[in-house]
Amino acid sequence: APAAEEAKPGLLGRLIGRPDATVVRRTLDDDMLESLEELLIASDMGVDTALRVTANIAEGRFGKKLSTTEIKTLLADEITRIMEPVAKPLPLFPKKPQVVLVVGVNGSGKTTTIGKLASQFKGAGKKVVIAAGDTFRAAAVEQLQVWGERAGVPVLTAPEGSDPASLAFDAMTRAEADGADLLMIDTAGRLQNRKDLMEELAKIVRVIRKKDETAPHNTLLVLDATTGQNALSQVETFQKLADVSGLVMTKLDGTAKGGVLVALADKFGLPIHAIGVGEQIDDLAPFDPEEFARALTG
Ligand code: GDP
Numbered sequence: 261a262p263a264a265e266e267a268k269p270g271l272l273g274r275l276i277g278r279p280d281a282t283v284v285r286r287t288l289d290d291d292m293l294e295s296l297e298e299l300l301i302a303s304d305m306g307v308d309t310a311l312r313v314t315a316n317i318a319e320g321r322f323g324k325k326l327s328t329t330e331i332k333t334l335l336a337d338e339i340t341r342i343m344e345p346v347a348k349p350l351p352l353f354p355k356k357p358q359v360v361l362v363v364g365v366n367g368s369g370k371t372t373t374i375g376k377l378a379s380q381f382k383g384a385g386k387k388v389v390i391a392a393g394d395t396f397r398a399a400a401v402e403q404l405q406v407w408g409e410r411a412g413v414p415v416l417t418a419p420e421g422s423d424p425a426s427l428a429f430d431a432m433t434r435a436e437a438d439g440a441d442l443l444m445i446d447t448a449g450r451l452q453n454r455k456d457l458m459e460e461l462a463k464i465v466r467v468i469r470k471k472d473e474t475a476p477h478n479t480l481l482v483l484d485a486t487t488g489q490n491a492l493s494q495v496e497t498f499q500k501l502a503d504v505s506g507l508v509m510t511k512l513d514g515t516a517k518g519g520v521l522v523a524l525a526d527k528f529g530l531p532i533h534a535i536g537v538g539e540q541i542d543d544l545a546p547f548d549p550e551e552f553a554r555a556l557t558g
Contacts, residue, residue, distance in 0.1 A: 285325045293318055296335075303519030303556065304488045309526040313338050336553040342522055343549035348531040350377075350478060350506065357389065357435040357443040359468055359475040363461065363502050364482035365494060366449040369510030369536055371400060373482050374444050375407025376536070376544035382411055386441040390415045391431035393424040393464065394448045404446055410541050414438075424448065425463040432471040445476070451497065458501045465502075479505045480533065483524075485512045491520050495528055510536030513543070518556050 286292055293314050300310035317334045326334075352358065360377075364370045378388045390408050394400040398420050408415035416434060418427040428445055435443040447464065450457055468475045481504045483491045491509075498504050509521060512535045521532065532547040 285327050286331075287323065287325050288318060288321050288331075289323065296331075300519065302517070304517045304523065305519035306489060306492070306523035306527075309342075309523045312526070313342075313522075332557050336550075336557045339522055339553035339556060340549045342525050343532075343547075343552060346525045346529060346532050347547045347549045348506070348533065349546055350480070350533040353477050355472070355474065355477060357432070357440045358477045359432070359472065360442060360444045361447060361461075361464065361476040361479045361502065362444060362482060363447050363479060363498055363504070364449050365451050365484075366397070366400075368449065368482045368484045368487075368494075369508075370394075370446060370449065370482045371403045371407060372539065373480075373508050373510060373534075373536060373544065374404065374446055375411050376541055377534070378408065378413040378442075378444060379411035379541050380544060381442055382413055387439060388413045388442045388444065389431060389435040389438060389440045391427055391443065391445045392417045393427055393446045395420060395422050395424050395427060396448055396450070400446070407541075423463075424460055425467040428464045429467045429471070432468050432475075436471070454497070454501065461502050479503050480508055481506070481530075482508045482510060485509050485518060485520060485535075486514055488517065488520055489523070492523060492527065495524065495530070499528075504530060506531040506533045508532070508534050508536065508544075509547075513537040518552070521552065522556075 297310050297314045300313060301307055316338050362370050362374055374390060378390055381388050390404060390413055392401040392404045392415055395418050401417050405415050405417065416427065416431045424447065431443055431445065445464065447461060448457060465476060479502050481495065481498050483494055495504070507524065507530050509532060512518060534544050535547050537543045537545050
């Protein structure tokens with residue numbers, strides 16, 4: 261929607277606030293750098309990353325006159341440089357089935373992301389099976405079934421309240437029998453009870469390793485970009501609960517400022533496998549660092 265786009269000016273747009281600003285030359289002095297830092301922090305980049313990015317821009321250029329376009333390019337380059345190493349699609353293994361454990365807090369977009377990924381892999385000719393491992397939320401199971409139908413992929417379920425690990429074991433058996441390429445296992449996201457969740461996730465891993473000691477091959481953490489700096493603490497928490505191997509960032513189509521991705525890349529270096537850009541089945545895109553940096557600096 262055009263209205264939403266207008267409401268989201270890029271960083272430099274906000275710094276200068278004038279349509280003809282691209283030709284204005286400004287001295288890269290302390291004031292200018294401070295404004296830049298503030299903007300980067302306001303974009304959810306976090307203080308540490310914002311300071312480092314600004315320092316890198318200032319290096320060798322302090323006191324020089326630069327046009328806004330030049331500053332914007334420097335900023336975009338700096339952000340691209342941080343993001344490039346983490347832009348990696350989900351690695352595929354010659355393993356059948358490749359087991360993808362999907363973790364994240366409730367509401368982050370796990371169900372939707374599993375549906376979108378299933379559809380993409382199916383489109384690429386892969387045989388996919390989904391296990392509805394959040395057996396405590398009947399609504400989550402139903403939602404996953406809806407997504408499974410949309411993607412044309414079977415969703416294995418278990419009665420409400422039953423053991424997710426036993427469902428995961430059954431799902432492994434089924435995926436093996438079907439000759440599936442991929443098994444995606446949804447998990448609960450009840451952070452209120454971390455100890456239970458940790459035990460639950462550990463048990464799922466233990467049980468699927470009885471079938472394949474190299475599984476899970478990926479542990480995807482789904483994060484909601486609109487939670488801003490909160491995403492950083494979610495990574496820390498889930499790294500304690502599971503062996504997180506990569507991220508999917510959802511809701512980047514909305515009002516999310518996006519800077520938190522830079523902070524995440526800078527702090528954890530975990531691969532960003534894909535980004536969610538809407539609620540529809542095709543709204544999952546590969547992460548493109550340059551496009552992202554351009555959109556962010558705008
Ligand atoms: P779960 O509780 O983690 O399984 O989260 P859901 O998959 O049910 O998603 C929670 C809400 O976020 C739903 O209303 C989804 O439609 C919405 N959602 C998920 N991904 C995206 C995205 O990339 N963009 C937008 N705009 N909404 C999303």
